[in-house]
Amino acid sequence: MTGTLVLAGTPIGDIADAPPRLAEELAGADVVAAEDTRRLRRLTQALGVTPKGRVVSYFEGNEAARTPELVEELLGGARVLLVTDAGMPSVSDPGYRLVAAAVEKDIKVTAVPGPSAVLTALALSGLPVDRFCFEGFLPRKAGERLSRLREVSGERRTLVYFEAPHRLDDTLAAMAEVFGAERRAAVCRELTKTYEEVRRGSLGELAEWAAEGVRGEITVVVEGAPERAEAVDAEEMVRRVRVREEAGERRKEAIAAVAVEVGVPKRVVFDAVVASKRR
Secondary structure: OOOEEEEEOEOOOOHHHOOHHHHHHHHHOOEEEEOOHHHHHHHHHHHOOOOOOEEEEOOOOOHHHHHHHHHHHHHOOOEEEEEOOOEOOOOOOOOHHHHHHHHHOOOEEEEEOOOOHHHHHHHHHOOOOOOEEEEEEOOOOHHHHHHHHHHOOOOOOEEEEEEOHHHHHHHHHHHHHHHOOOOEEEEEEOOOOOOOEEEEEEHHHHHHHHOOOOOOOEEEEEOOOOOOOOOOOHHHHHHHHHHHHHOOOOHHHHHHHHHHHHOOOHHHHHHHHHHHHHO
């Protein structure tokens, strides 16, 4: 008989959010694979649990090497519990490799559902939740980050991202550039913790706020792209900007208004106007 791999959600902030089954699994598992064994120790102490099984580390640096070891344990009949520092394993955390390897060997995989920063932020954002997609962490390099954002610039579903606090201002500025400064978003900080904060507004407003510096664990939720009522080419966008300018609007405001009308980022309309002047 093969064993069972159990993926267990851990609190993202408030320890009281730990599911009751988490304590049972921690106490009874043959092997507990933890992203950080020191944080696991603090968790078990808070829950009043002493693991009976062997505790091993399982993090990004040793995930590839340790996966075969854990699969062998599972094939030998062990119950292996996988926990990460916060939230559900495999969601921007270690776990995917082990799940895929277990599935390949026909090993049973189950879960102890628990807190998730993705779903918590989505629910608190005030943005549409009927359809969404999780994009994880964006690349650290500016060029790669912009490229990734452009790939989803037309995505209609609500977007959810994780971000480090020291990169939040650059990320929000890049989102405002690609998606449009008027696109609605929410920055969720320190969810379920003492200093929880949900800041809602346009990407432009949030980028200005974040420039002052932000601390804590961050999840960003961004409104999906608006539905385009009509297909408008560059020439038509330029024409609409000129009409508004002739009516007395400043070019910046005219470009912003046309961008909203046709459902594209301001940069697209701006580039069309600039290109028209070169001809």
